[in-house]
Amino acid sequence: MNIFLWVLQVLLALHTATGAVWKFSNTAQSVPSLGAIPHGAWLALGVVELILSLCLVLPAFYKPLAVLVPIAAVLIAMEMLLFCALHFASGEAGYSSVVYWLVVAAIAGVIAYGRFVLKPH
Numbered sequence: 001m002n003i004f005l006w007v008l009q010v011l012l013a014l015h016t017a018t019g020a021v022w023k024f025s026n027t028a029q030s031v032p033s034l035g036a037i038p039h040g041a042w043l044a045l046g047v048v049e050l051i052l053s054l055c056l057v058l059p060a061f062y063k064p065l066a067v068l069v070p071i072a073a074v075l076i077a078m079e080m081l082l083f084c085a086l087h088f089a090s091g092e093a094g095y096s097s098v099v100y101w102l103v104v105a106a107i108a109g110v111i112a113y114g115r116f117v118l119k120p121h
Helices: 002-025 039-060 063-090 096-118
Strands: none
Touching (some): 002 096, 039 063
16 A cells, blocks of 8 residues: 555656646646736646656655655645636636646545555654
């Protein structure tokens, strides 16, 4: 189970870091349903995502930071759910983005549950 969680953590960290870099090179208006996010908040989300990505993998190098993993996973899941809520609030048609965000939130949820309950360290 520990190896499975580490694989998920690394994949989620890569995904989140990629999303952060994408946020620096694109505006929220690139995704019409996220257009309500101000540019400064969009860039701040990118910085937060980079920090969360680090929090997912740093315990591999320094064990006492293991408490950061489930916290980072919960925050990533919350961000994805926020994106879903913004999509629904925008009235935008199509739900492929919502499905994508829900899958990422579910993976983050599995990591958080696994690190909080099943295999904390």
